[in-house]
Amino acid sequence: MKKIVVLNFGSQVAQLISSKIRRAGAFCEIWSNETEAEKFDPREIAGIIFSGGPASVFEKNSPKIDSRIFDLQIPILAICYGHQLTAQTLGGSVAPAKVREFGAAQFSVEKPLGIFKNFPTESTVWMSHGDEVLKLPDGFEKIGTTGADAISAAADLNRKIFTVQFHPEVSHCEFGEQLLVNFVEFCGLKNSWKMEDFLQKQISQIRETVGDRKVFLFASGGVDSTVVFAILSRALKSEQIFAVLVDHGFLRENEAEQIRRDLSAADLPKLRIENAAEFFAAELDGETDPEKKRAKIGAAFLKVQQKIFRELNLNPAEWFLAQGTIYPDTIESGGEKNSEKIKTHHNRVDEILQFKKAGKLLEPLVELFKDEVRDLGRQLNLPKKLVARRPFPGPGLAVRVLGNQSADFRLQISEKNSEKIESEIFEKWKVAARVLPIRSVGVAGDGRTYSPPVAIFGEFGARKFSEWQKIATEIPNNFREISRVVFCLNRENSAEPQIFSAKLEKSRVEILRRADFVAQNFLRNLPPKIGAKVWQFPVVLLPIFFENRGGESIVLRPVESENAMTATAADFDAGNFEKLAKEISREIPEVENVFLDLTSKPPGTIEWE
Numbered sequence: 001m002k003k004i005v006v007l008n009f010g011s012q013v014a015q016l017i018s019s020k021i022r023r024a025g026a027f028c029e030i031w032s033n034e035t036e037a038e039k040f041d042p043r044e045i046a047g048i049i050f051s052g053g054p055a056s057v058f059e060k061n062s063p064k065i066d067s068r069i070f071d072l073q074i075p076i077l078a079i080c081y082g083h084q085l086t087a088q089t090l091g092g093s094v095a096p097a098k099v100r101e102f103g104a105a106q107f108s109v110e111k112p113l114g115i116f117k118n119f120p121t122e123s124t125v126w127m128s129h130g131d132e133v134l135k136l137p138d139g140f141e142k143i144g145t146t147g148a149d150a151i152s153a154a155a156d157l158n159r160k161i162f163t164v165q166f167h168p169e170v171s172h173c174e175f176g177e178q179l180l181v182n183f184v185e186f187c188g189l190k191n192s193w194k195m196e197d198f199l200q201k202q203i204s205q206i207r208e209t210v211g212d213r214k215v216f217l218f219a220s221g222g223v224d225s226t227v228v229f230a231i232l233s234r235a236l237k238s239e240q241i242f243a244v245l246v247d248h249g250f251l252r253e254n255e256a257e258q259i260r261r262d263l264s265a266a267d268l269p270k271l272r273i274e275n276a277a278e279f280f281a282a283e284l285d286g287e288t289d290p291e292k293k294r295a296k297i298g299a300a301f302l303k304v305q306q307k308i309f310r311e312l313n314l315n316p317a318e319w320f321l322a323q324g325t326i327y328p329d330t331i332e333s334g335g336e337k338n339s340e341k342i343k344t345h346h347n348r349v350d351e352i353l354q355f356k357k358a359g360k361l362l363e364p365l366v367e368l369f370k371d372e373v374r375d376l377g378r379q380l381n382l383p384k385k386l387v388a389r390r391p392f393p394g395p396g397l398a399v400r401v402l403g404n405q406s407a408d409f410r411l412q413i414s415e416k417n418s419e420k421i422e423s424e425i426f427e428k429w430k431v432a433a434r435v436l437p438i439r440s441v442g443v444a445g446d447g448r449t450y451s452p453p454v455a456i457f458g459e460f461g462a463r464k465f466s467e468w469q470k471i472a473t474e475i476p477n478n479f480r481e482i483s484r485v486v487f488c489l490n491r492e493n494s495a496e497p498q499i500f501s502a503k504l505e506k507s508r509v510e511i512l513r514r515a516d517f518v519a520q521n522f523l524r525n526l527p528p529k530i531g532a533k534v535w536q537f538p539v540v541l542l543p544i545f546f547e548n549r550g551g552e553s554i555v556l557r558p559v560e561s562e563n564a565m566t567a568t569a570a571d572f573d574a575g576n577f578e579k580l581a582k583e584i585s586r587e588i589p590e591v592e593n594v595f596l597d598l599t600s601k602p603p604g605t606i607e608w609e
Helices: 014-023 067-071 080-091 174-187 198-211 223-235 257-264 279-285 288-313 327-332 349-358 370-379 395-399 408-414 417-430 465-476 506-524 574-587
Strands: 005-010 028-032 045-052 076-079 093-109 122-135 141-145 153-156 161-164 214-216 241-247 271-275 319-324 433-434 440-444 447-451 454-457 485-487 541-543 552-556 591-597
Touching: 005 014, 014 028, 014 174, 045 080, 045 174, 067 080, 076 080, 080 093, 080 122, 080 161, 093 465, 122 440, 198 223, 198 370, 214 223, 214 288, 223 241, 223 370, 241 257, 241 288, 257 271, 271 288, 271 433, 279 288, 288 349, 288 395, 395 506, 395 541, 417 433, 417 454, 417 465, 465 485, 506 541, 506 552, 506 574, 552 574
Parallel strands: 005 028, 005 045, 045 076, 076 161, 214 241, 214 319, 241 271, 454 485, 552 591
Antiparallel strands: 093 122, 093 141, 141 153, 153 161, 433 454, 440 447, 485 591, 541 552
């Protein structure tokens, strides 16, 4: 079977490219960027795609490619870093961009050649880069531009090479999927592969691997672990499956019992609920570093498993561990060569990887994205409620309670520089701004950032939501020190923001749990047309105050997404946001401020840590 190969330069979305090619009807595999040209047999390889990556082509040890691949006459589509590397390798020139682009940009097609034939003249594309191509190699023609980036797409039709600075694989690229379909057709592979056999393949592999042994599954009630639960129940006898929901004390209001009811209604094997709230609280006591917190949570899950094995006198050698790991978990954890760690997922800590190394880890969804997992859930006839469930992190509210980071913060950004940023934001966008003395995790150019957000103030209804989104895109693009932009919904001006000494403790988790309950209930009661836009709705607790020492701040983070690799802030409309902020302040007196996160991904991740 002919296929398209993605050469991975460490992109956060390399597997997403593969997923979109599969959806476009062609078989696709991911290979190392170091693969030699001799490996590309034209009888088997119909197309090659170069992914993006976190490196700069100027770095000494940045990923390279066997330049002979360009002479194979196999169609090539080079994306982002691949676009820059192609230009540099073939004699063009690349330089640091005067204006970085992260998030939405307007792309104009000037020459509709090759896979750009019949492509819209103007469209929204998704950018994530700090370098740009200044001069094209001989034989290339400029296809289009975003204005800030002079050469956003190019082509050499004689060698069948197309390059783009933007990311056509992400859902927020308006006609990106169409571009990939065009490339599949250009390669002659239209409707040459279907994904219908994926489920049967996984069932067969699980039966062959497990045999008459048994499988331990951490079931969270989320769509990923539920689909794995259903696949296991198809592949094995019920007595071979031991599913456990760990109530670690960071679940939402009444969630454990709701999950038990939902999974029972799905006709799955019996679920055990293990109350481990006190144990997790002790393991995480005093921890504020996001990476260490996630690592401790992942290790604590396995300690719970070991405790259960001891209590029931089970032999660990007879058991496999199954997880609902999907591809974003792996790539964000730095699990691919050349990829940078953004944040360690709890199902990718060292203790879990030891199971993988020993061949005792079952992860049937590890190459898929959330939208593909939902498709599998429908094939398995799981209840719509479970298939459509909004994502909720395995560590629960623990990763949404931020602690005191003031010492780290002061090392990164000085008070003088904060004042300069605030002043320039006011001059350029006419909004009051305050750099907040806390940091959050982000992603820019496929690399990790850990930087402070900026809060902006004013009358929310005075501008369209799209205008606030545009400002929230432009501020991080202009200020490298800033990771994300939040709007304060309950005050139009602020005093100096301050941070108080805080950690992950029961009282603060309860504040967040109550705020989350109010927010999720508010979302459920919105008109369906508005609520349906929200893919995920994290609510975050910050130890930030302006006037009342010890007062907390809540961040609302509703996003629109398809697979978590990119996201935009979801719009409830101004009146609804302000109503929700008032309700949270009224119901929870400990909350002094309510912010709305307007940041896209990139540069901000969906979760704050």
